[in-house]
Amino acid sequence: MFPIFEPSDLFNPEYYTGVRQAPEHAVTLPGWCYTSPRFYERERERIFFRYWNCIGHQSRVPVAGSYFTQEFVGVPLIVVRGEDMKIRAFVNSCPHRGSEIIDGSGTCTRLVCPYHNWAFHLDGELYATPMWEEAEAQGFKKSAHGLQQVKLELWAGLMWIxxxxxxxxxxxxxxxxxxxxxxxxxxxxxxVARTEYPMEANWKLYLENFSDGLHVPFVHKTTLNRKYVSRRDFHDPTVNIGNYLMHYTRFEGTRGVSDGQKGFPEIDMAPEHKTGSFLPNIHANASMGFNIDSVSATEIHPLGPGRSLLVTSFMVPKSAIAIPDFDEILATYLGNSKVVRDEDVRACERQQRGLSSPIHVPGCFHPKDRLVHDYKNWILDHVIGNEAD
Ligand code: FES
Ligand SMILES: [Fe+2]
Known part of the structure; x- marks a missing residue:
């Protein structure tokens, strides 16, 4: 019999053998994978602390000296654009005795810790330590005490750490x-927009839902479902190499606006890229939509086993901004996407409440759920039985 309540040997691979079967015979992850603090801690350590994570568009730091602070999976961060225009991320914890250095966002010429006034250049180098002459005389070297840097690279105009x-x-x-x-x-x-959506559900549920086409006629019956989908193409990981899963949903036109509403001009691309949306789910925390008229990127910020924050950046070509009724059209896109996002978030929250049953018995997969099955197995590849406990 399947264990009732979260077992003490939670990471024993035997509890997960059913998920490892072919999709038509497989079962879904046990409910505790979505509610357990211990399972979540493993995900933080083995997924979010090891993979690339999106933290938004580089326009969040538009000029030299622009900075913002934010926490990601419990790590307080400073992201700042230096005098050399390079964007860097640092842990927001002073190398002296650990104080948070700055908060909020804005522009600055240096980073100064308010506790004992150590001052850092925007590249993280420590340059001032008031009243430390005595220590310096005894061999203290500022060059050994710069800010702790976190890797940050750019792709698609987005910052990834x-x-x-x-x-x-x-x-x-x-x-x-x-x-x-x-x-x-x-x-x-x-x-042109960065929008936040809190979600009272485990982070995985949003990403599983993103790869699930079966819910569209029911959860989105008056929104996305109005657009006839002719076909869904799935990612073949033996052909396409990379840390992502994707599907391509084929339909005519754009889902950004309804029939009769004015949309943005189409991006200049070959016809094969203009039948629907290309939808990669990029490990660990991003899902993107490449549409005929725009690109969106949603960051998932896990806040614990049962809470998450979704943040979506919406991007359009420069030429779209120049059109006379840009503001009005943008408001239509954002309004429509909010309705769809609310539908998805409510669905994930209902699923979270159901999975919180301590006597939850794992479910099953429809053959078309292949990506959801792949995704659950990707989680197990990282969290269960792959390293010494
Ligand atoms: S903790 Fe920052 S200067 Fe002392
Ligand atoms: Fe959906």
Whole structure:
């Protein structure tokens, strides 16, 4: 009999053998994978602390000296654009005795810790330590006490961080995704909105839902479902190499606006890229939509086993901003996407409440749920039985 309540040997691979079967015979993850603090801690350590994570569009730091602070999976961060225009991320914890250095966002010329006034250049170098002459006389070297840097690289105009100093580069991580999405020229797009959506559900539920086509006629019956979908193409991981899963939903036109509403002009691309949306789910925390008229990137910020924050950047070509009724059309896109996002978030929250049953019995997969099955197995590849406990 399947264990009732979260077992003490939670990471024993035997509890997960059913998920490892072919989709038509497999079962879904046990409910505790979505509610257990211990399971969540393993995900933080083995997924979010090792993979690349998106933290938004580079326009969040538009000029030299622009900075913002934010926490990601419990790590307080400073992201700042230096005098050399390079964007860097640092842990927001002073190398002296650990104080948070700055908060909020804005522009600055240096970073000064308010506790004992150590001052750092925007590249993280420590340059002033008031009243430390005595220590300096005894061999204290400022050069050994710069800010702790976190890897930050750019792709598609988006900032991606990695806490693992030994990780592959972002481009190696993405594999062939940049090449597949090159027709959209995503690095040339302008980010025109950044929208936050809190969600009372485990982070995985949003990403599983993103890869699940079966819910569309029911959860989105008056929104997305109005657009006839002719076909869904799934990612073949033996052909397409990279740390992502994707599907291509084929339909005519754009889902950004309804029939009769005015949309943005189409991006100049070959016809094969203009039948629907290309939808990669990029490990660890991002899902993107490459549409005929825009690109969106949603960051998932896990806040604990049962809470998450979704943040979406919406990007369009520069030429779209120049059209006379740009503000009005943008408001239509954002209004429509809010309705759809609310539908998805409510669905994930209902699922979270159901999975919180301590006597939850794992479910099953429809043959078309292949990506959801792949995704659950990707989680197990990282969290269960792959390292000494
Ligand atoms: S903790 Fe920052 S200067 Fe002392
Ligand atoms: Fe949905």
């Amino acid at each position: 990695n806490f693992n100093p030994d990780s592959p580069s972002l481009l190696d991580h993405l594999g062939d995704l940049p090449e597949r999405t090159a027709p959209w020229q995503p690095e040339s797009l302008v980010c």
